Amino acid sequence: MGPGIFPSHLDGVDAHIVHACIFGELLQHPVAEIGGKNAVSLLSKKDVYGSRTAAHVEDGFAGQYSGLLDEFFGVGVFCVLIVVAGRALVPALGIRRLRARLLDEFPFLFEIEHKGPFAVGIILIYDNAKGGFRCARFWVLSLFVCLYFARSLRGTIEKLVGIFNSRLILRRSAARTKGKNPMQPREELTQLIGAALDAAIASGKLQMEKAPEITLERPRDEGHGDWACTAAMRCAKEAKRNPREIAQDIVDALPENILVNKVEIAGPGFINFYLNNNALQDVVSKVRSEKGDYGRGTVPEGKRKINIEYISANPTGPMHVGHGRWAALGSATANLMRHAGYDVFEEFYINDHGVQMDKFGLSIAARYLQQLGHEDAEVPEGGYNGLYVNDIAKEIIDRDGNKWENADEHERMVEFREYGYAYIMKMFRDITTRFGNHFERWQSEREMYIPSDEFNGQSPFDFCLGKLRDKGDIYDAEDAVWFRSSKYGDEKDRVVRKADGDYTYFASDVAYHYWKKMRGFDHLIDIWGADHHGYIARVAAVLSAMGYPGALEVMLGQLVNLFRDGKPVRMSKRTGEMITFEELIDEVGIDATRYYMLSRSSEQPIDFDIDVAKKQDASNPVYYDQYAHARICKLLRDASGHSGEENLDMDAVAAECIPSDVDLSVLTDPSEFALMRKMSEFGDLISLAARDRAPFRLTHYAQDLASLFHQFYTNCPVLKVEDENLKNARLALCDATRIVMSTTLGILGISSPQRM
Incomplete structure (x- = not known):
């Protein structure tokens, strides 16, 4: 018998996959009488199938057995012969022990219309799917069908196919996970x-x-x-x-x-x-092996390249504490997503275009004239009154004297605007560098209106406007230019160029966000203040119109409320009554500022207690976390004989005092397991927190890890334990905790001191 009786899509199947079974529809024999080995002659796999591998079937097998039934209707003689053979052989085989096995695995066999027994092909499928059938030549001859039993057999075959395919699904899944890191x-x-x-x-x-x-x-x-x-x-x-x-x-x-x-x-x-315990103990080895790469993930191509734009303050005054929150949030989110496997590009968008910049120049001019004795000079309505404006005016006087006292008002405004702009931008760069932000691009809004070769000699805005107009999404009305944003989900259409020819703030966003996509980013993340919520729909509409629906994600940040001595501290950039971002980190430090700014979801306001942030005790959570790290460093220094030394490579110190073949199976104390369990969560924490843009979860994790370590330190002696194996294992556990704590704090942008 050759391969011709088999469907062509099964030609070439390897012997590891059973593709057929014998059905003996024997009304006179109960299922208990089924049994036997080799119920029919078995063909050599080479004779029937050739040499292709099981992968050919496993990838394309699902759903193909039902078609097999139809193809077999044409071989009635063959079917009759198999029926006769089945009737003759099955009563003589009689392996009763299979009944319970059949009933357990295939209960529906006892519910079909004729309740007939099914020959050992069922068991062969069962054993092969379970991996218990070893002989490559134990192939069932074929599947026989009689028209008389077609209806009941079809349903049975479909169920068997489902079970067979389910076995394949589980086998493939087990193969995928076999050998993967269990942690x-x-x-x-x-x-x-x-x-x-x-x-x-x-x-x-x-x-x-x-x-x-x-x-x-x-x-x-x-x-x-x-x-x-x-x-x-x-x-x-x-x-x-x-x-x-x-x-x-x-x-x-x-x-x-x-x-x-x-x-x-x-x-x-x-x-x-x-x-199991071994899996938890293995996390210690995994952490110590991977070190700072522990918990790193991977992201598929097409989703990896992320542009995250944050702070983006107007260069008209020092950053306030709200900007400090965006600085911490943007930096930590970028670090978190990098650890999760994304390619993240950090960007600062400089709002240096428009009326507010002119008002800034006029405000400096007023202070300049006042310092030269012109008491009637006034800051314009909506201008800037902070003391920093006086400082800028004084610098100009120191540089130029009264050169600008009688100058053309517009010329003076432009000169002072640009001087003030440079002054504030230096402040921005200095404070963000000090705070640990790493912007790869400082993008000026002004460039949106400057012709560029990248845009065929047009400005980015005019280029985008032309593309949108070609699509029918730009129209003229009331002497203004409108974007048809309501077409893409916004509540109404938006003006991009006013009747007087000035551009709206939204016009810059049109060009800027399209430009970001042109630069090759898969996804755009903007961090805005909650007061900008109404802008999301219109900017998303632009990207949808340009062919990038869903490309924009906006994280909205709520306010920061400062408290000192239990009382709120008011802040206002334009009245001068404020605490700047720089003053805050001068008073409480960078680490405490970052920690508190990241301690809650960006969607929630933060009550920042300056007094608590300055404390050097366990009531200050960042101190508590850092102290756990420093305490571990001291243990490792003492164990390796480096007690008095500073600024050591702690990985090298740990390698000196912990044997490479340390036996971790001796770690059985509940405090030890609690630490290991918490560290085993880290990879999943990174993945989920990055997905949800939630770096605040890492502050909670650091608190939990520090608390568990301090409990372990209290309950489990490390250096004073007599059992050398247990001491080494506990040192290894401490070292792993140090690595995870340092990685967690590092993602948050917080230091991990070796001494405190």
Whole structure:
């Protein structure tokens, strides 16, 4: 018998995949009488299939058995022969032990119309999918079908195909996760649960179109395991089944995994996973091996390149504390996303175009004239009154004397505007450098209106305007130029050029954001103050019109409320009654400023208590976290004999005092496991916090890690323990904690001191 009786898409299948089974529709024999090995002659895999590999089938197998049935209708003689053979052979085979196995794995076989026995091909499929059938030549001859039994057999075949495909799904999933690092548990467990659900759907156990998105959460109670999954409850409504039963199906389908010690079903259908001790102990080795790269992720091409624009203050005065929050948030978000695998480009957009810049120049001119004795000189309405304006005017007098006293008013305004602009920009660059921001581009708004070769000799704005007009999204009305933003989800159309010929603030955004996309970024993130919420829809509309829907993401930041002695400190740039960003970090320090600015979600206001931020004790959270790091450094210095030395390479110090073959299995104290469990969360923390643009979660993580370390330090002696193996293991645990703490603080832009 040659390959001609088989469908062409199966020609060349390797012997590791069973593609057919024998159905003996024997009304007179109960299922208990089924049994036997080699029920029919078995063909050599080379004779039938050639030499192609199992991958050919595994990638294209799903759903193809139902077509097999139709193709076999044309070989009636063959079917009859198989029926006869089945009737003759099956009664003589009689392996009764298979009945319970069949009933457990294929309960639907006992529910079909004729209740006939199915020959050992079923068991071959079962054993092969389980990996228990080893002989390559144990191939079933083929699948026989009789028209008389077509209806019931078709349903049965479809269910068998579903089960077979479900086995393939689980095998492929297990193969993907086999050998992966066990300390990325969320990703691995998510894949396995998803495969189990897909398998249940393929086999017909779950009557659903598609499995829901799998999410894992940390149980609030550590007694409920390391990870909890709610997938069963999310499936219950559509599948019309009890969620605990679905949870049991998922658990039963999960392959064995060295990561997991046990799995429990709790409550209405929670699936709780408990990591085993070895997996937790291995995190220490992983951290110490990867060091600062621990927790790094990867992001696929097409989503990696990110432009994040933040602060973007008007160069008309010093940064206020709100700008300080954007400085901390933008920097930490960029660092976090880099650690998660993104390619991040930090950018400062300088709002140096428009009426406010002219008012700034006029404000300096008024102070200049006042210092020269012109008491009637007045700051223009909406101008700037801060003391820094006096300082700029004094510098001009020191440089030029009364040169500008009787100059043309416009000429003087332009000169003073540009001088003040340079003065403020130096302040911006100095303070952001000091604060640890690393802007790769300082983009002037003025460039949006300067012709450029990049835009075919046009300005970026005119180039964009032309493209939008060609698309029918620009029109003229009321002597102004309008963008049809309502077409793309904005509440109304927007003016880009006013009737007097001046550009609106929005006009610059039109050109700037399109330019950013032209520079090759996959995604744009802007950090704005909450008062700019109304601008989001119009800027997003521009990008949609240009063919980039969804390219813009805006993080809105709420206010910072300063408190001193329990009382609010008022701040206002234009009245001069304010505490500047620079003054704040002068008083409380960069680390404390960054920490407090990042301690809450950007969507929530921050109450910044200056007095607490200056404290050098455990009531100050940043001090508490840094002290944990410094305490570990002292342990390592003492263990290696470097007690009095400064500014050491702590990785090298740790290598001196901790053997490379340290035995971590001796770490069994609950305080030790708590630390290891917290460190095992780090990779998932990075991934999820980066996804949600939530660096504030790292401040909470650092607090938890520091607290657990201080508890460990209290409960578990390190250098004074008599057991040398235990001492080395605890030093390794301390070193891993140091690395994770340093990495966490580093992402936040906070230092990790070796001494305090």
